[in-house]
Amino acid sequence: xxxxxxxxxxxxxxxxxxxxxxxxxxxxxxxxxxxxxxxxxxxxxxxxxxxxxxxxxxxxxxxxxxxxxxxxxxxxxxxxxxxxxxxxxxxxxxxxxxxxxxxxxxxxxxxxxxxxxxxxxxxxxxxxxxxxxxxxxxxxxxxxxxxxxxxxxxxxxxxxxxxxxxxxxxxxxxxxxxxxxxxxxxxxxxxxxxxxxxxxxxxxxxxxxxxxxxxxxxxxxxxxxxxxxxxxxxxxxxxxxxxxxxxxxxxxxxxxxxxxxxxxxxxxxxxxxxxxxxxxxxxxxxxxxxxxxxxxxxxxxxxxxxxxxxxxxxxxxxxxxxxxxxxxxxxxxxxxxxxxxxxxxxxxxxxxxxxxxxxxxxxxxxxxxxxxxxxxxxxxxxxxxxxxxxxxxxxxxxxxxxxxxxxxxxxxxxxxxxxxxxxxxxxxxxxxxxxxxxxxxxxxxxxxxxxxxxxxxxxxxxxxx
Numbered sequence: 001x002x003x004x005x006x007x008x009x010x011x012x013x014x015x016x017x018x019x020x021x022x023x024x025x026x027x028x029x030x031x032x033x034x035x036x037x038x039x040x041x042x043x044x045x046x047x048x049x050x051x052x053x054x055x056x057x058x059x060x061x062x063x064x065x066x067x068x069x070x071x072x073x074x075x076x077x078x079x080x081x082x083x084x085x086x087x088x089x090x091x092x093x094x095x096x097x098x099x100x101x102x103x104x105x106x107x108x109x110x111x112x113x114x115x116x117x118x119x120x121x122x123x124x125x126x127x128x129x130x131x132x133x134x135x136x137x138x139x140x141x142x143x144x145x146x147x148x149x150x151x152x153x154x155x156x157x158x159x160x161x162x163x164x165x166x167x168x169x170x171x172x173x174x175x176x177x178x179x180x181x182x183x184x185x186x187x188x189x190x191x192x193x194x195x196x197x198x199x200x201x202x203x204x205x206x207x208x209x210x211x212x213x214x215x216x217x218x219x220x221x222x223x224x225x226x227x228x229x230x231x232x233x234x235x236x237x238x239x240x241x242x243x244x245x246x247x248x249x250x251x252x253x254x255x256x257x258x259x260x261x262x263x264x265x266x267x268x269x270x271x272x273x274x275x276x277x278x279x280x281x282x283x284x285x286x287x288x289x290x291x292x293x294x295x296x297x298x299x300x301x302x303x304x305x306x307x308x309x310x311x312x313x314x315x316x317x318x319x320x321x322x323x324x325x326x327x328x329x330x331x332x333x334x335x336x337x338x339x340x341x342x343x344x345x346x347x348x349x350x351x352x353x354x355x356x357x358x359x360x361x362x363x364x365x366x367x368x369x370x371x372x373x374x375x376x377x378x379x380x381x382x383x384x385x386x387x388x389x390x391x392x393x394x395x396x397x398x399x400x401x402x403x404x405x406x407x408x409x410x411x412x413x414x415x416x417x418x419x420x421x422x423x424x425x426x427x428x429x430x431x432x433x434x435x436x437x438x439x440x441x442x443x444x445x446x447x448x449x450x451x452x453x454x455x456x457x458x459x460x461x462x463x464x465x
Contacts, residue, residue, distance in 0.1 A: 029080050030071075034097035035104075038331035038338040039396060039410065040130050043097060050075075053103075054398045056125035060105045063399040072270050090273070092310055092343065093329075108401045116159035117151045119402050123163055124149060126398050130410040132332040136423040137170045156402065163404075172423075173365060174391045174409040195303050198442055199224070199238060201449050202300070206456060207234055213283055214242055218303070219254050225287055230460065233291035236300040237315070240307030240367035243279040244272065273310060280314045281348070288318050288352050296355040296463050298456060302385060302434075306366025309394070316374045317345045319381060321353050326374040331411045340414075345374070356381045357459045360428060362436045365389035372426045376415060382462075384455050386434040387425035430458065 034043045042060070044051040050071060052063045066074045076090035084099040112118045124145050134141045144166055153159050163177045199220045203210050207226030214222030216238035224236040242258075247265035249258060266272040291297055316326070324347075328340040358375055360383055369388045375381040393409035400406055414420050432455055435441045448454065 029083060030068075030078065030086065033100050033103065034086050035100045037096045037098065038130075038333040039095075040126065040398070042100075042103065045071075054126070055105055056122060056129055058105070058125055059122045059401065060103060060107050061122070061399050061401050063397075074267065092313065093341065113401045116153040116156055117149075119156075119159060119400055119404075120149055120153055120162070122401055123406060126400075126406060127408065129334055130332050130396060130398075130408050131175070132337070132412050133170075133172065133409060133422050136420075137172060139169060160404075163406075172391060172409055173389065174393055174395050174407065176407045178405040178407070195220075195438075195442055198446055198449075199236060199303055201446070202453055202456075203234070203236055205449055205453070214245070215258070216242065217255060217259050217305075223283065225291070227291065227294055230463075231293075231295045232460070232463065233287075233294040233297035234300065234456075235287060235291075235297060237304055237368075237371075239304060240309075240311040240371070241276070242307070243283070243311060244269075244276045245279060246275060273308075276308065276311060277314050280311055284315060284318045284348070285350065288348070288350055291352065292350075294354070296357065296459070297352060298357045298359060298459055300359045301364045301368045301371065302359050302361040302455075304364055304368035305389075306368055309367050309370045312367050312371035313343065313345055313374065316371060316378075317348045318351050319353075319356055319375070320345065320347050320378050321351050322347060324374075324377050325416060326377055327370075327416070328414050329411055330414075337412065343374075353380060355463070357462070358383045359455045359459075360385040360388050360426070361434045361441060362386050362389055362425065363438055363441060364425075365391050369421075369426060370413070373413060373415060373421070376426070382430065383426070383428040384430045384458060385428050385432050387427050388421070390421055390423045390425035392422060430462075432458070 030045045031047065032045060034045065036042070040055055041063075042053045042055050044053065045068065048068055050066050050068055052065070054061045054063050071078050076088045076095075079087050079089070081087055086097040086099070088095045088097070124141075128141060131141075148162050148166070153162065160177075160179045167175055167177050195218050199216075199218070203221075203224050203226075206228045207224075208229070210224050210226040212221030212224045216222045218238065220238055221236075222239055222242050224238075225234060227233055242262055244266070246269075247262060249261045249265065253261050266276075269275070313326070323344060325342065325344045328342045330337040330340040356375075356378075358372065358381055360372055364372060364385075365388065369390070369392055372383065372388055373392070375383065391409065392413040393411035396408045396410045398406045398408060409422075412420055412422070435444060445453065
């Protein structure tokens with residue numbers, strides 16, 4: 001999820017792993033101008049502040065500014081590998097920046113900031129330099145420039161309509177445009193009280209005394225679990241985030257209010273990743289202990305629309321007994337890609353090695369798909385349901401010259417054989433033809449729950465064989 005929302009600092013500063021040299025720890029040596037490998041970003045560090053710029057071949061736009069002493073909390077762990085290479089570590093990702101002597105592009109002046117045709121050109125170049133999925137999304141990007149980049153855009157209102165129309169054609173939940181006039185295009189997959197109600201109905205139908213932990217964006221339990229009458233463990237994971245319980249967010253917060261409050265608190269906590277991992281592991285250790293004597297486990301990700309990738313990886317290690325290579329990740333870098341970073345996990349101290357059935361749907365997205373992608377390497381896990389949504393990349397948040405936010409999918413996730421499931425989603429081993437439309441999907445499951453959930457009933461039959 002995983003991870004994978006507003007203009008979060010977690011998604012602003014990205015890069016790729018490379019060979020490392022001797023480590024330098026002099027803080028003053030951080031000062032200078034640093035260009036990120038991929039991601040279209042330049043970071044300028046001086047004695048007091050850090051400026052984060054979004055850059056293209058034709059533009060340089062200030063995205064954000066933070067105090068220098070806040071680097072570790074805001075950007076991640078920062079290290080100087082040598083005088084010319086800087087690395088940022090966030091979760092399991094390492095991001096690399098190279099020192100440059102001066103800015104390669106001119107800063108946008110106030111006149112250009114108001115020119116809708118120039119803003120379109122920056123939008124087009126930002127996507128052209130960072131977005132890797134035009135082929136998968138069946139978009140002719142040069143044709144987009146020919147059609148709209150003709151210098152006839154009259155005002156910002158017309159520009160907004162054009163950019164939204166273009167982004168909608170991509171049909172990519174992680175690529176959105178947020179203007180000053182609206183916040184309806186948020187880089188998250190949404191919350192739904194009807195989904196929450198369905199999650200509870202399924203849980204209560206199959207588990208007599210369920211246990212609930214935390215709160216999801218839908219207002220339901222974040223992770224619910226228990227044992228069914230026929231001794232099958234059931235684990236319903238509804239988000240791959242919100243596991244840290246230290247932020248004291250008001251209980252009345254729900255939906256995006258809850259999401260933004262949580263992320264704001266996390267961004268101000270330099271130990272957020274470690275604390276979230278700690279809570280996940282404490283919870284999973286208890287669950288594995290309680291479900292160890294079951295005949296099998298069902299993990300339900302059908303309503304999980306994402307969160308943090310590192311949460312998914314922490315959970316996966318409880319279902320393998322060997323070190324497991326999972327997938328690789330690389331970012332668009334002009335006409336090529338950054339060097340891929342490989343991800344693997346070591347097993348937890350105590351794991352569940354009997355049969356596991358993973359339930360997926362078209363609503364299984366982002367960090368939940370990272371869990372699903374990793375599960376493909378585990379022989380004891382079988383996937384049941386529909387293809388996942390097909391949006392894997394972290395959200396790269398870019399600032400356009402007029403202040404609008406453009407969120408982009410810019411990373412390619414591949415399994416060990418090099419297959420990328422962007423757009424198509426990860427296929428199940430056993431297929432159930434769930435509707436792609438979330439409203440129809442939820443309605444279909446709700447109408448049939450009294451007679452039993454089709455996926456869970458199918459798993460029961462598989463266990464009996």
